[in-house]
Amino acid sequence: MKDNKKKFHIITFGCQMNVADSEMIAGALMKLGYEKTDSKSEADLVLINTCAVRTKPEAKVYSHLGDLIKLKDVNPSLIVGICGCVAQKERENIIKRFPYVDLVFGPKSIGELPRLLELADKAVAKKLKILSEMKSQGNEKANLKMRRKLKGARIYGDFENTGDNLPEKDVARESSFKAYVTIMRGCNNFCSYCVVPYTRGREQSRPFDVILSEVRQLVESGYKEITLLGQNVNSYNGGGGETFADLLEKIDAIEGRFYVRFMTSHPKDLSDRLIDVMASARHVAPHIHLPFQSGSTRILELMNRKYTREHYLGLIDKIKSRIPGVTLTTDVIAGFAQETEEDFNDTVSLLNFVRFDSAFLFFYSEREGTAALSIPGAVPLETRLERLERLVKIQMDITFDINRSMAGEIHEGIVEAPAPKSKKELSIRTFDNHVVIARAPAAGIDFIGSFVKVKITEGFNFVLKGDIIEY
Ligand code: SF4
Structure with missing residues (x-):
């Protein structure tokens, strides 16, 4: 029929x-x-x-x-x-x-x-x-x-719609073990290169209790990894004065076996309390994606990022000293308007100093309708590309070094999918956000979505290899 x-x-x-x-x-x-x-x-x-x-x-x-x-x-x-x-x-x-x-x-x-x-x-x-x-x-x-x-x-559609009537409860999730929970939409920051505040509008946080009960329900129905989403989760405001740290703390108190991740964080809003909550949490993954965009305070000002190089480095220092085993990832833009070789070297030195586990690296591309378009002193495209290439090389070496140094470590993680290159292997995301490829320890068992313990055997540029030692 x-x-x-x-x-x-x-x-x-x-x-x-x-x-x-x-x-x-x-x-x-x-x-x-x-x-x-x-x-x-x-x-x-x-x-x-x-x-x-x-x-x-x-x-x-x-x-x-x-x-x-x-x-x-x-x-x-x-x-x-x-x-x-x-x-x-x-x-x-x-x-x-x-x-x-x-x-x-x-x-x-x-x-x-x-x-x-x-x-x-x-x-x-x-x-x-x-x-x-x-x-x-x-x-x-x-x-x-x-x-x-x-x-x-x-x-x-009504392009002026405030988004109050979004059908948040009707989500048809792609995965049976990983769930995204949007906690806020829009952005108030107006970084000069970014279109998001114009396309997604101003910040709107979802109510604290609604998010809490959604996460509770997800955990009860077997979801093992919850990712809290927002353009700038650190400026979450639950409506009754609740901050993102409060939300994370309450979510962490939910009983069950699950991981909580979140993104994206803005360095100007990441609070000491959030770092403390993360440091003592059971379920919150020790990973922070903290875009720095440029290592030069002068360029950060032109980008309207509202923090300095010193503030960013101070934050990294607090995070590393208070959250044991934390992993850090970032976003960087090469060749923003007026970026001199000296400014760029500030970015290189920050990358070398912090040693991020991985980084999303981009060259600056002008976006219509953004304030950055009116900043004089565009950097020639070939210079932007050449700087990007240098950053990629530096970051690849750092990631490779970190990955190699992880050999012998034992990590807990969730099996996300079969490995891309071999059906006999599995792709595991560790609690601290590394991807490990490991041979399936037994035939005929569906490991996807399961917690496992994996021993890292070798580190490469983009991935780690390991053996599953407990499942
Ligand atoms: S880069 Fe991020 S924080 Fe800045 S305006 Fe865009 S979405 Fe907002």
Whole structure:
């Protein structure tokens, strides 16, 4: 018997926040009676959930959109939608360049999906009618009129929506053991290079008790790793004066066997109390992702980061001295406007001094609509790329050194997936956020999602190798 349920397919770009949003969109669609499919060609609705933070993912979105027109040829009633940050930021461009996109909505209008889809269905039916009339008319003048009508047959979310009505409870989680919990949305920081405050709006924290009960329920239903998400989790405000440290402390008090991770932290808001909570926590992973972006206070000022090199280093010192075995990761931008060789050397020295376990390294790419565009003194692209290359080399050596020094250590972790290169091996993420590849200790057992103890045998550039010694 043919399954009459409508099917959806979501293509997700960007960070965990976007993955979490896609899970929420999937949940909302399932509630509307849709079924998920892994195949675009089987779908009645294809949504691209976009990321505008960097140029590369945005360009990828456009290339995907170009491909989708072929699907429309085969299935004219297919609804093609674009959502997320690019939709919010580039809606005018999308409309001009991709007339077959039926639905455009920003991250804050996910709660409107039922209404938007109903309208999109009607709009697609209207488009099909207009197209068939155009075919039968064959007359250029009449067709021009029809084309104008076609432009009107597109549905937009409310881009000014405050996001208060997000269907947070309807999340359809991809994993049965790892869960993302968005604790806040938006950002108030306006770093001069960043589009997020414009695309995701101002900070809005979810209520303290709601998050606590969501995490409790996840732990009770067997989730083993909970990641708390926000653009700047350290400025979380639970509504009754509760801070992120308070939230983490309460979550840590929940009984059960689980790990808690969080991201992203802003150095200006990471409090001493948070460090203390982490230091004595049972469930909170000893890992902090703390973007420093530049080692030069002058460049940090131009970036509007609101901290100095000294403040950042002081924070690292406190973190390392108070949280035993902590691992640190970061984000760095090479070649921001006015960055001299001296400024860049400050970044190099900070990287060498802190010795992060790993780092996300980027060269500065201008983003339309950001304040940084008006800063004079752009660094030539080849210099940005050359500086990035130097940073990559330095960080690879540091990571390699740290990984090699871990040989012989025993770590607890969760088996995340089969190893990418061998079906007989497993990929394990340790409590402190290292990835270890280890041979499956027994055949016929599904280890995915299980806690294991692993002994590190060898460290490489990007990964560690080990043996599972307890499962
Ligand atoms: S803290 Fe800065 S970089 Fe991070 S999202 Fe906010 S504005 Fe963007």
